[in-house]
Structure formats: C-alpha cells, structure tokens
Amino acid sequence: MAQVDELLSRELKVLLRIRDTEERCLSIRICIELHSSAGSSHKKDLVVRMTDDTDPYFLYNLVISEEDFQSLKIQQGLLVDFSAFPQKFIDLLCQCSQEENKEVPRFLLQLSSSASLLSGSPAQLDVIETNPFKHLTHLSLRFLPATDMEVKSYLANCLRCVKEEKNVLKKTLSKTEEDLTRQLIFTQQ
C-alpha cells in the first residue's frame, strides 16, 4: 500500500484565461499530496489536484515523480531539489493567496488553456509575479483533465468523506439535544 501525506488542500483564486479571448476569476481548490510507495523502491510522487467545490466534474491532475522533477528543474531553472520543492510550491501558493483580494496583486495564479475547461485539453497553472517592470513566471505546471474513471474514484472518495462528516454532525446533534435537555430539566427542578 502506498502512503499518502496531504500537504495542502486550499481554495484559491485563479485568473482563468482561455485562448487569450476569455478572462475571468475562478475559485479552485488545490490539493497537494506526497505519495510514497511501500517496499524497497521508496518511489515518491508529488500529486497535485485541482478541483472546484461547486462543480463535481472539475478535476485536473498532475503527477510529478522524482525523474519528472529533474526535467522540470532543468526546464524552469529551479534551484531546489525534489524534497524541498513541495514546500516552495506551497509558499508560492500562500503568497498568491495573501494577495488575492488586492486590486493589483503582486503574485497571482493564472490558469490557461487552449480550449474551454473540461473540454479535454490540458491546462497550465502559472505562478506569476508582476513588478513595475515585467511579469515573472516563478513556476509553470501542466495539468491533465481527469478521465471518467479518475473522476469516478475522486467522487467516490468525496462521497465517503461527506458521509462521514454527516454522521459526525448527526451524532453531535443528538448528543447536544440530549445534554442540553438534561441540563434544562435539571435547572427547572
């Protein structure tokens, strides 16, 4: 069994750009997990998921293995190694989050695609810093839209979690009613 460590699950504002013609703001949830396979291989994958809390079919995935990371590092001139990368990525996302309500954010997340979202085309997530001189892309990640099978398994997992949360609420409700009713009776005596 693989071990899964959730490093981040956070709703963030992104600037959506489709074919340089459409531009609008969107809230997406970015979830970052580290998957470590058991056994002697010690293979680690960084799994990044983009979802939309209001649209159950919205699911984009990116899996970065240690080997993939070497190419990414060279391509984008990164100076950190695989183990330090997740935290750096999270720091960048937090910087964007802190700026997301500003009129002119210094850091912003841009999601771009050559076709409308969920049409089956990949989507690119860029962390962009804007200074008085130019736009600087700190990181650029390419996500693939999930297959029906992946969406199915993601939704089954969401359903399991929401059902659990619902059950916890149900128990809390009946316990609260019980406790307070008991206190009420006690006080009335």
Place this chain on the structure above:
Amino acid sequence: MAQVDELLSRELKVLLRIRDTEERCLSIRICIELHSSAGSSHKKDLVVRMTDDTDPYFLYNLVISEEDFQSLKIQQGLLVDFSAFPQKFIDLLCQCSQEENKEVPRFLLQLSSSASLLSGSPAQLDVIETNPFKHLTHLSLRFLPATDMEVKSYLANCLRCVKEEKNVLKKTLSKTEEDLTRQLIFTQQ
C-alpha cells in the same frame, strides 16, 4: 427538460448467483423512476437503478421505453400495460421485502450474472415465487452495468444530496444549540 418522478427507492435483500457456483445474500437499493420528456412527444421511460449503499461503484441500469415494454410484455406474458406496470413491479418488490427475513421466503429477488458483479457483464433480476410444487418467475429484468460516465454522474448526484443533508444537519445543530441555550439561560434566571 425531462420530468423525473421517483416511484421507489428502497434497500432490498437479493440472492446473488454467479455462474451457478457462488450464492450469497446481498443488500441492494432499487430505485424506480418515471422519466417523461417535455414537448409534444410525451415519451415516457421507466428507469430502474440498482445500487449498493456501501459500494459507490455498484450501479446497474435498466431503461424501459413504451416500445421496449411491448416486447417485454409479449416475451414474459404480462397482462398489464405500460402505465400499470411500475406499480405492479413495486408490489412484487414489496412482497419480496415482506418475506426477506423468513427462512423459506415465498417471494424472493434473485440477481444472477454469468461473471462476477461489476466485471462488465449484464445482470438479471428475477422475482421468484416458490410454492410447494415449483419456482415461478413473475418477472425477469436484464440490467446493464453502468459506464464510467454514468457512475460519475450518479456519484455527483449522490454527493450533491449528501452535501445538502449535511448542511441541513449543520443548521439544525446550530439552531438546537441556540434554542436550548436560550431556554437554559431563561430558566436559570
């Protein structure tokens, strides 16, 4: 937009038979809906769904149009018409439900498949009456396993419902706490 009327959604025990080798009891939910298309066609479809509350991937579908029903009627020697069929089917399911805890049920639901469930093979649901003389099949319906796309849309719908139920519980909990705390303070004064 099509109109959907839910006629039944009920958990029922079925006797599962795989390739005449495996035989065990299973709880499945049978949901019966009548879908009426809008516009001048007035096309009606009876949609029957088998799901398993404990397995999000378990989904079998059967859609019976008015034309399909004519073949079914001839094949199985049914004496009711399309409009009366859903209620007759529900009555049969209820008879099975009433007998499901008996050691020798007179009516039982049997689900059979030539391969293990969810392997992609169709499954046949039979309503069987057992009298001292023989087994009588009252109805035999052939279900198709859902595609990934259908499971995806079914799960998205489940998720929407459970989220709504969770929100109702959340509101009830905070209202209950508020009400009872107010009463408690009032009584203590």
